[in-house]
Amino acid sequence: MSPLDAAAAPEAPVAEDPIKAQNAQVMALLTRLFGEGTFTDVHEPYGLLTATTTRERIHDIIAGLQQDQELKFHFLTTMCGINYPENVGKELGMIYHLHSMTKNIRLRLKIFFPIADPVVPTLTDLYNTANWMEREAYDFFGIIFTGHPNLIRILNVEDMDYHPMRREYPVEDGTREDKTDLFFGR
Amino acid sequence: MPILNDFSQELTTLNLGPTHPATHGIFQNILQMDGERIVSGVPTIGYIHRAFEKLAERKPFYQITTLTDRMNYCSSPINNLGWHMTVEKLLGVTVPKRAQYIRVIMMELARIADHLICNSILGVDTGAFTGFLYVFQEREKIYEIYEEVCGARLTTNMGRVGGMERDLSPVALQKLRDWLKSFPAVMKEFEAMFNRNRIFMDRVVNVGPISAEKALSYGFTGPNLRAAGVDYDVRAMNPYSSYEDFEFDIPVGTNGDTYDRFIVRNEEIWQSLRIINQALDKLPDGPYHADAPHYYLPTKPEVYKNMEALIYHFKIVMGEIDAPVGEVYHSVEGGNGELGFYLISDGGRTPYRLHFRRPCFIYYQAYPEMAVGTTLSDAIVILSSMNVIAGELDA
Numbered sequence: 001m002s003p004l005d006a007a008a009a010p011e012a013p014v015a016e017d018p019i020k021a022q023n024a025q026v027m028a029l030l031t032r033l034f035g036e037g038t039f040t041d042v043h044e045p046y047g048l049l050t051a052t053t054t055r056e057r058i059h060d061i062i063a064g065l066q067q068d069q070e071l072k073f074h075f076l077t078t079m080c081g082i083n084y085p086e087n088v089g090k091e092l093g094m095i096y097h098l099h100s101m102t103k104n105i106r107l108r109l110k111i112f113f114p115i116a117d118p119v120v121p122t123l124t125d126l127y128n129t130a131n132w133m134e135r136e137a138y139d140f141f142g143i144i145f146t147g148h149p150n151l152i153r154i155l156n157v158e159d160m161d162y163h164p165m166r167r168e169y170p171v172e173d174g175t176r177e178d179k180t181d182l183f184f185g186r
Numbered sequence: 187m188p189i190l191n192d193f194s195q196e197l198t199t200l201n202l203g204p205t206h207p208a209t210h211g212i213f214q215n216i217l218q219m220d221g222e223r224i225v226s227g228v229p230t231i232g233y234i235h236r237a238f239e240k241l242a243e244r245k246p247f248y249q250i251t252t253l254t255d256r257m258n259y260c261s262s263p264i265n266n267l268g269w270h271m272t273v274e275k276l277l278g279v280t281v282p283k284r285a286q287y288i289r290v291i292m293m294e295l296a297r298i299a300d301h302l303i304c305n306s307i308l309g310v311d312t313g314a315f316t317g318f319l320y321v322f323q324e325r326e327k328i329y330e331i332y333e334e335v336c337g338a339r340l341t342t343n344m345g346r347v348g349g350m351e352r353d354l355s356p357v358a359l360q361k362l363r364d365w366l367k368s369f370p371a372v373m374k375e376f377e378a379m380f381n382r383n384r385i386f387m388d389r390v391v392n393v394g395p396i397s398a399e400k401a402l403s404y405g406f407t408g409p410n411l412r413a414a415g416v417d418y419d420v421r422a423m424n425p426y427s428s429y430e431d432f433e434f435d436i437p438v439g440t441n442g443d444t445y446d447r448f449i450v451r452n453e454e455i456w457q458s459l460r461i462i463n464q465a466l467d468k469l470p471d472g473p474y475h476a477d478a479p480h481y482y483l484p485t486k487p488e489v490y491k492n493m494e495a496l497i498y499h500f501k502i503v504m505g506e507i508d509a510p511v512g513e514v515y516h517s518v519e520g521g522n523g524e525l526g527f528y529l530i531s532d533g534g535r536t537p538y539r540l541h542f543r544r545p546c547f548i549y550y551q552a553y554p555e556m557a558v559g560t561t562l563s564d565a566i567v568i569l570s571s572m573n574v575i576a577g578e579l580d581a
Contacts, residue, residue, distance in 0.1 A: 046275055046514045074402050077517075078526055078548070080541040097515060097528070097543075101402075101416075104423050108515070129405030132551045140239075155232040155580060165240055 023049040026105055029070065034061055041110075050108040058096075058111050059121040065098060065107070066126055073107065075099040076127040079134070081141035083115075083166045091115035092141060096123075115166075122147040140165035197225060200562070204233050208311060208566045211576020215553070215565075222561045227554035231547075235580040242540040246505020247273045247347065248483070250540070255341045257544060258578040260303050261296035261521035263332070263344045268518035270345045271426055272527040276514045277347065279478045283470045285349035286428040290465045291362070292335065292344055293427070293518070294458040299328045300521030301409070301451040301458075304573040308448055309380060311570040312389045317379050324372055327365050334358035348482035349475025359466075366463065373459075377452055387445065394556040394568035395443040404552040407545050408523025410572055413450045414442030420519040432464045444571040451573075480507055505535045522546055522573055546578040 023044050030039060030051070038061070039051035053061060065073040077097040085091055090112035098107045111120065122145040123130035134145045135154040142163035145151055153160065162169075198219040203209040212233040218225040238253045245253070254269040255262035267289050274281060281289075302325050306318040329339040335358050336344045336351055345351060354362075380386050396406070401414040411418055417436045421429045437453035439446030475482050483502050484495035501507055511533040517526035526543030553572065557565040 045512050048515055050513070076405060077524070078528065078541065078543040080528065080539075082530070082539050095528070095541075097526075101418055101423070106515070127405070128400070128403040128552070129548055132547065136547075153232075155235040157232075164237065167243075 019047040020044070022105065023047075026071070026107065027051070033064055033068065048106050048108055050110065052110045052112065055094075055111045055113050055120045058094075058109065059123065059126075061109065062096065062098065062123060063126055071100050071105065072102050073098040073100045073105075075101055076123065076129055076133075077106070079123075079130065079137065081137040081143050081165065083141060084112075085167050087112065089114050092118050092143060094120055094137065094143060118143045119146055121145065124148055139163070142166065202562075202565070204230075209569065209576075210307065210574060211579070213550075213574075213576055213579060215557075215569075217557075217562070217565070219562065224558050224560055224562065224565055227557050227565075229550060229553055231550070231579055233580065234576055238581045239540055239542065242537055244536055246507075246535050247509065247537075248502065249505065250537075251343055251345075252341070254542075255343065256577055257542065257581050258300070258521060258525070258546075258575050259340060260575060261300035262340065262342045263292045263296040264300075264518060264520045265525065266342060267293055267345045267427070268516065268520070268525055269527055270347050271518065272514060272516040272529055273347045273481075273509075275516050276509055276512055276529060276531055277478075277481055278510075279348050279476050279481060281349050281427075281476050282473050283428065284353075284472045285474045285476070287465045287469050288350050288354055288474060289345065289427045290429065290432070291354075291462050292332075294462045294465075295328050295331060295362075297519075297521055298455050298458050299325045300573070301455050304521075304571070305380075305448055305451050306376070308390075308444075308567060308570045309386070311566050312386055314379070314383075314386065317376050320372055320379075321376050324365075324369055327361075327369075331358060331361050331365065334361055346475065346483050348478040349473070351483075352485075353474040362462075362466070366459070366466075370459065373452075373455060381449065381452070389563075390444040390448060390567055390571070392441065393444040393560065393564045394571070395441050396552065396556055397442060400552070400555075401442060401549075405548040406523065406552070407549070408520065409447055409450045409454060410442075410523065410549055412437060413439035413446035415440055420517050420524050424517065426516070426518060429461075431468070432461045434458075434461050444567050447571040508533060508535055509537075517543065520545060522575065522578065523549070542581055544578045544581050546574050547581065550574050550579055 026049055027042060038057060039053055041052040043050055065071055077099045079094060079096045082093040082095060083091060092115050093110055093112040096109045120143060122134060132154060134148055135151060137143045138151050139153045139156050140163055200217045200219050201214060202217055203214040204212050214230040216228045242250050242253060251266055251269055254265040257265055302321045306321045309317040332342050333339050334355060336342050396414055398414045398416050401411050402416060415438050417438045419436045422436055434457045437450050439450050479498050484499050488495040489499045509531045511531060513530045515526060515528045517524045523545030525545060528541040529537050530539040532538040553569065556568050
């Protein structure tokens with residue numbers, strides 16, 4: 001299935017036609033710029049074009065999107081890490097939200113990589129704002145950004161030796177027996 | 187080893203904060219000072235970090251509301267309602283027009299309160315205490331309106347998934363109308379006191395300027411970005427909650443300096459008043475919440491006499507309602523800029539992952555660059571005009 005077919009799949013329950021058409025256009029342009037097969041798992045939940053790529057390509061892709069004269073993705077809205085422990089080999093992920101203000105297009109890019117080798121390229125050379133966001137992702141998930149100028153903990157204490165947002169630690173007090181994972185949250 | 191008594195060669199390390207009154211919250215700036223001039227600055231944050239993103243992974247959707255309003259406590263309704271809109275987007279709930287208009291009114295009131303605090307405290311930081319007293323009363327009146335609408339003043343738990351908790355009561359409407367009559371005069375007085383004030387302008391014009399390109403690269407949004415000349419406003423670009431029904435201008439500055447940020451905020455207060463007036467005039471009749479019994483908390487009288495309502499009440503309060511699988515990013519124009527909620531649901535009763543895009547966290551990293559080269563007193567007003575809220579910075 002080509003990415004364009006996937007983009008047209010009825011994924012979003014409230015998606016409207018103009019958004020779909022725009023997303024299809026953007027996806028076509030992305031495929032033209034970065035080649036067929038670069039993006040997998042393309043869909044548009046709630047109208048926001050989402051695509052998965054690899055950590056080897058992510059820096060080039062975002063740099064290309066930033067320099068592209070048609071799309072001008074000058075704004076990195078946010079980026080955050082995520083942990084799927086049951087996804088063996090791709091336990092950790094980074095999710096990037098980009099925004100092209102001139103055309104008002106939002107784009108979500110994802111990469112996944114093994115927790116044993118959590119190394120991804122930094123975006124600090126493209127966006128100044130990536131600095132703290134990457135430090136936050138490092139702090140919470142232990143994702144190491146190569147080329148980051150100052151990759152130290154930002155919100156937690158410096159001598160912490162674990163990464164608290166990984167889904168390895170129960171939130172509830174471990175000494176209590178009346179509160180089990182069965183009844184609270186998941 | 188520096189030569190003794192050669193003070194020109196010695197740098198002083200100055201800790202601005204963590205609990206300095208001028209930092210407006212608990213965060214630290216370690217400044218290297220050459221005399222009165224700042225050579226470098228390192229911000230240290232995380233002092234009130236409360237792990238909201240981690241907590242949210244274990245809380246049902248309603249309980250997360252109380253996390254959101256503790257982020258930006260100067261404009262908590264925007265955070266509350268932004269969160270509810272995110273959940274509504276995930277669930278596919280359509281909110282009736284009346285509820286949307288009430289939300290707009292509440293969010294604009296919150297924006298006014300937020301901007302009033304920021305601007306008046308900027309006045310205090312330059313030595314003008316009177317303006318602060320003028321408008322702090324007005325914030326008090328806004329809080330009284332909140333109190334009438336939802337019962338709380340600071341940590342408002344305003345709105346529900348599907349609409350508002352209750353309709354605007356006649357008292358609330360009356361208070362709102364009275365306030366709308368009396369406030370413009372106070373605002374004019376406040377502007378008259380500052381806008382062309384020689385002493386004030388000497389302190390803020392060309393202090394801490396930032397170019398549009400730099401601001402965009404640093405992820406600025408909200409008044410701080412608009413002061414630099416970029417007319418990006420989430421309300422206009424991606425309208426939510428019926429903002430497309432209202433006419434308002436987006437004030438922009440030119441230099442991106444402290445004075446422009448001040449003026450842009452003042453102008454936005456006037457635009458917010460315009461929006462509130464329009465919303466009040468056009469306030470449609472009809473229900474104030476969606477007919478979504480699975481998600482909308484039923485009223486107490488209904489719970490007492492209706493079995494279905496009791497069951498839904500229980501299920502909602504205990505967080506036993508599962509959400510559909512999906513991921514949604516929803517952003518609103520918060521007091522400080524684009525406040526985004528990125529929610530990944532795996533079909534459970536809590537989010538699998540919730541990421542807050544807190545505008546303060548993102549743009550505060552530009553602060554050292556803006557402050558370096560200025561004096562300590564300038565650094566204080568720059569920090570003040572950026573309106574960094576520690577709760578939102580750390581979350």
